[in-house]
Amino acid sequence: MTIQEIILHEAESTAVDFKATAYKPASNPEFIKDVLAMANAQVSGDRYLIVGVKHYPDNTREILGVPPEDQLDDASYHKAILENIEPEIPFAYSYIEVKGKAVGVFRIFGTDDPPYMMRKDSAGLKIGHAVIRKGTSTFNLRRADIDRMFAQRQAADPFAGKIEVQLVVDDQKVTSAPTCSEAIFPSEVARQKITSILAEKREKLQQQEAEQRRQRQATENWNNSPLLKAMEQLQLPKGLGLSNLSITGARGGSRYEDRSIEELEKNLLHVKSAYREHDLYAKFEEQAHQLNFVLLNNSEQYVEDCSLTVRLHNDAGISIATKIIDRPEAQSSYSTATAHFLQMRYPHVQEDAGEYLIQESIKSLKHGVENYAFQEPLRVFVPHQASGRQLHFHLTLTAKNLRKPVTKEVILAIR
Incomplete structure (x- = not known):
């Protein structure tokens, strides 16, 4: 059924709701509540909030349209939803001409991550509050509704809730770590x-x-001494002159x-x-922590062709090596080959605007075993001034057979 057909012929239902007037402003509490209820509704497929149509109980309708002064853009409504509801609800807002009038259409889709609820106190709704649309009415979410939502998610996605992440620092599974040694470079x-x-x-x-x-x-004193003048008046033996004498104490060159x-x-x-390379080697290969993540796949099948992205907002002054630093003194072909091999195994690391972005490809996550995210662990230098801070690692895992990305936050406390 097309949007036109829904507007002209469809009755109100769990998936369709008509509103005579536009939601103004975008943060209107009724708008936030209606989107929340539609997203949690137990229906398959898209849901629609149609604005500018007055619907009557006998299924007749009046096309009122949305006047130009009430026509807000899509971005305004998205901002209101993002700021007030979690997780994110995918939707699109557009205008369609019906009988010469501009009708607003909110199409809500991809709502496969319920329950959706308030992320903060706002618009008369409290944090954690959730509502659901059933038929043409809106109800508070009940425990039975939540149980059903989770059961459906588990049945639809074999990996739902089955991927866990553990932090490994210097080969130990930990949640905290000390600052690094700051020996003289x-x-x-x-x-x-x-x-x-x-x-x-x-x-x-x-x-x-x-x-x-x-x-x-001393030479000047000798040349002016009475003794020298007296010797000059003496008749010296033939062959003996003053040029053959040396001054006692004269020193030669010293090394x-x-x-x-x-x-x-x-x-x-x-x-x-x-000594730049020497300092980098000491910092990242001798003093820094070696950090990795263990990915646990608790499902019954492999996760295939994975890509892992880790973001870290660096407000603690830490440093992460962007490559393996070879020992500067090592010149043999063997050491060069080893460094090249390790470099190929090191994850891609870049820093931009105070944020580290770390990326790695993983062939598969086997089930029932510990899968290390990086073949070669990250070198992370934590200075003394970071003591008492927390490092928040935000991980996003995508894969060929994952219905949606797995997102996790791992926190490392610095002591």
């Missing part, structure tokens, strides 16, 4: 070493310059570190960039 070790060598070299240079000044002064002061000063200036 290689760049800081190098900075301290260069600073120490520079201080030693500068001190020795000062000593050398002082010694040179002392020797120059220091291979690099000059100028070179060391330049090294000190660029020490962070020179």
